Amino acid sequence: xxxxxxxxxxxxxxxxxxxxxxxxxxxxxxxxxxxxxxxxxxxxxxxxxxxxxxxxxxxxxxxxxxxxxxxxxxxxxxxxxxxxxxxxxxxxxxxxxxxxxxxxxxxxxxxxxxxxxxxxxxxxxxxxxxxxxxxxxxxxxxxxxxxxxxxxxxxxxxxxxxxxxxxxxxxxxxxxxxxxxxxxxxxxxxxxxxxxxxxxxxxxxxxxxxxxxxxxxxxxxxxxxxxxxxxxxxxxxxxxxxxxxxxxxxxxxxxxxxxx
Amino acid sequence: xxxxxxxxxxxxxxxxxxxxxxxxxxxxxxxxxxxxxxxxxxxxxxxxxxxxxxxxxxxxxxxxxxxxxxxxxxxxxxxxxxxxxxxxxxxxxxxxxxxxxxxxxxxxxxxxxxxxxxxxxxxxxxxxxxxxxxxxxxxxxxxxxxxxxxxxxxxxxxxxxxxxxxxxxxxxxxxxxxxxxxxxxxxxxxxxxxxxxxxxxxxxxxxxxxxxxxxxxxxxxxxxxxxxxxxxxxxxxxxxxxxxxxxxxxxxxxxxxxxxxx
Numbered sequence: 001x002x003x004x005x006x007x008x009x010x011x012x013x014x015x016x017x018x019x020x021x022x023x024x025x026x027x028x029x030x031x032x033x034x035x036x037x038x039x040x041x042x043x044x045x046x047x048x049x050x051x052x053x054x055x056x057x058x059x060x061x062x063x064x065x066x067x068x069x070x071x072x073x074x075x076x077x078x079x080x081x082x083x084x085x086x087x088x089x090x091x092x093x094x095x096x097x098x099x100x101x102x103x104x105x106x107x108x109x110x111x112x113x114x115x116x117x118x119x120x121x122x123x124x125x126x127x128x129x130x131x132x133x134x135x136x137x138x139x140x141x142x143x144x145x146x147x148x149x150x151x152x153x154x155x156x157x158x159x160x161x162x163x164x165x166x167x168x169x170x171x172x173x174x175x176x177x178x179x180x181x182x183x184x185x186x187x188x189x190x191x192x193x194x195x196x197x198x199x200x201x202x203x204x205x206x207x208x209x210x211x212x213x214x215x216x217x218x219x220x221x222x223x224x225x226x227x228x229x230x231x232x233x234x235x236x237x238x239x240x241x242x243x244x245x246x247x248x249x250x251x252x253x254x255x256x257x258x259x260x
Numbered sequence: 261x262x263x264x265x266x267x268x269x270x271x272x273x274x275x276x277x278x279x280x281x282x283x284x285x286x287x288x289x290x291x292x293x294x295x296x297x298x299x300x301x302x303x304x305x306x307x308x309x310x311x312x313x314x315x316x317x318x319x320x321x322x323x324x325x326x327x328x329x330x331x332x333x334x335x336x337x338x339x340x341x342x343x344x345x346x347x348x349x350x351x352x353x354x355x356x357x358x359x360x361x362x363x364x365x366x367x368x369x370x371x372x373x374x375x376x377x378x379x380x381x382x383x384x385x386x387x388x389x390x391x392x393x394x395x396x397x398x399x400x401x402x403x404x405x406x407x408x409x410x411x412x413x414x415x416x417x418x419x420x421x422x423x424x425x426x427x428x429x430x431x432x433x434x435x436x437x438x439x440x441x442x443x444x445x446x447x448x449x450x451x452x453x454x455x456x457x458x459x460x461x462x463x464x465x466x467x468x469x470x471x472x473x474x475x476x477x478x479x480x481x482x483x484x485x486x487x488x489x490x491x492x493x494x495x496x497x498x499x500x501x502x503x504x505x506x507x508x509x510x511x512x513x514x515x516x517x518x519x520x521x522x
Contacts, residue, residue, distance in 0.1 A: 156329065157359050161373035161422060162349040171372075175363040254362035254404050 084143020142184020179255020
């Protein structure tokens with residue numbers, strides 16, 4: 001049965017808005033009732049956001065964070081996708097490289113912060129390196145498993161049309177694995193956004209992560225801390241939503257059941 | 261309607277496909293399985309041959325060996341006197357279902373094997389086959405928008421578009437419901453009559469074989485040998501309740517070892 005437009009509107013927009021409103025109310029009254037002087041109320045956070053905007057620091061911090069994420073994530077994509085395709089294509093290579101990958105993969109990028117500072121010093125390259133490390137592994141794993149799970153029927157159909165190995169990889173294997181690769185990229189972008197904040201707290205002196213730690217360290221401005229946290233959350237949500245739009249492109253949509 | 265570059269084959273020519281003493285043995289870890297044993301078969305140009313036999317007897321193995329997907333352990337397969345040594349777009353295998361590429365449109369699928377043609381030639385070829393398999397109006401649709409029968413017609417169009425010498429169909433309608441299957445038989449026959457390709461079709465449907473084929477090759481259980489060959493000497497369109505049709509159908513059932521009275 002097709003649901004009415006009103007029902008969809010209610011479920012998609014109105015109820016989530018109510019949930020946000022309830023959360024804000026609970027937050028507001030909790031601050032009031034406990035009488036805390038440390039944790040800010042929603043209203044003071046809003047004033048904090050306005051203050052940041054007024055001082056023109058917010059856009060600079062957002063663009064610094066986004067720049068680092070874009071560069072680190074792009075590097076991870078450029079390295080991760082071809083590497084994953086190779087590993088999926090050559091199972092023997094996968095066997096050789098897999099133990100190293102599996103050893104490196106569980107190490108949190110946070111643990112790499114001291115090492116990255118030794119390598120690159122304080123600055124952009126260190127943060128970008130951490131973002132790269134955090135996001136490259138899910139991409140490699142998704143691409144490799146994408147290739148190895150391409151149905152043999154597609155390979156045979158491709159071979160049947162006289163494709164060379166390179167053509168088969170480009171015209172059959174890659175498009176067949178693309179939905180899985182996109183899932184890997186989306187997960188990685190989420191991780192990249194998590195990592196940039198952590199990296200900016202230690203390895204650089206700008207960006208939203210730095211804004212969080214700097215607001216706390218210089219004057220215990222928790223209104224600004226929470227304001228920065230909220231902005232981090234909103235941008236993360238926007239990034240994920242943009243990526244979900246990619247999944248709706250017709251040539252990959254077949255691989256996403258939820259979008260079909 | 262004939263397209264430039266697609267010749268209508270001459271039926272009276274020498275055998276199109278020749279299978280000589282073909283044997284296939286699979287080497288397992290601790291045992292060997294003989295799948296095909298001494299298969300000899302000649303198929304003429306433009307002929308429609310069905311392969312039937314018990315389930316698991318090696319029908320698909322035979323098709324794979326003929327298509328060059330499988331190296332025979334002994335014997336050989338040649339097409340137009342040329343030895344088959346690997347997959348080639350001159351002989352196309354059509355699989356059961358899910359063989360079309362879901363990331364390409366109907367046009368993209370049909371044009372898949374036509375990368376070497378110029379843009380206008382490719383467009384012309386695609387348009388011809390869209391019309392032949394009656395998918396007009398669906399050119400820009402993706403396979404997920406098509407029914408099972410339409411997907412199979414698309415697969416046949418994709419195969420025919422590269423102008424193959426031989427078309428191998430591996431239970432092409434096996435996954436379709438019975439009504440669609442009967443309709444697809446009519447479609448395949450119409451396409452075959454229009455294009456006159458040499459077709460080898462594996463089926464486990466006796467009616468399908470008797471309705472479509474010029475000859476039905478009956479294989480034994482594993483290792484498959486040719487047990488019988490039945491020539492269907494009824495012109496198309498075939499009346500499926502005519503006495504001759506029913507006699508041939510019964511004969512085929514007997515050859516397979518099935519009682520025709522249950």
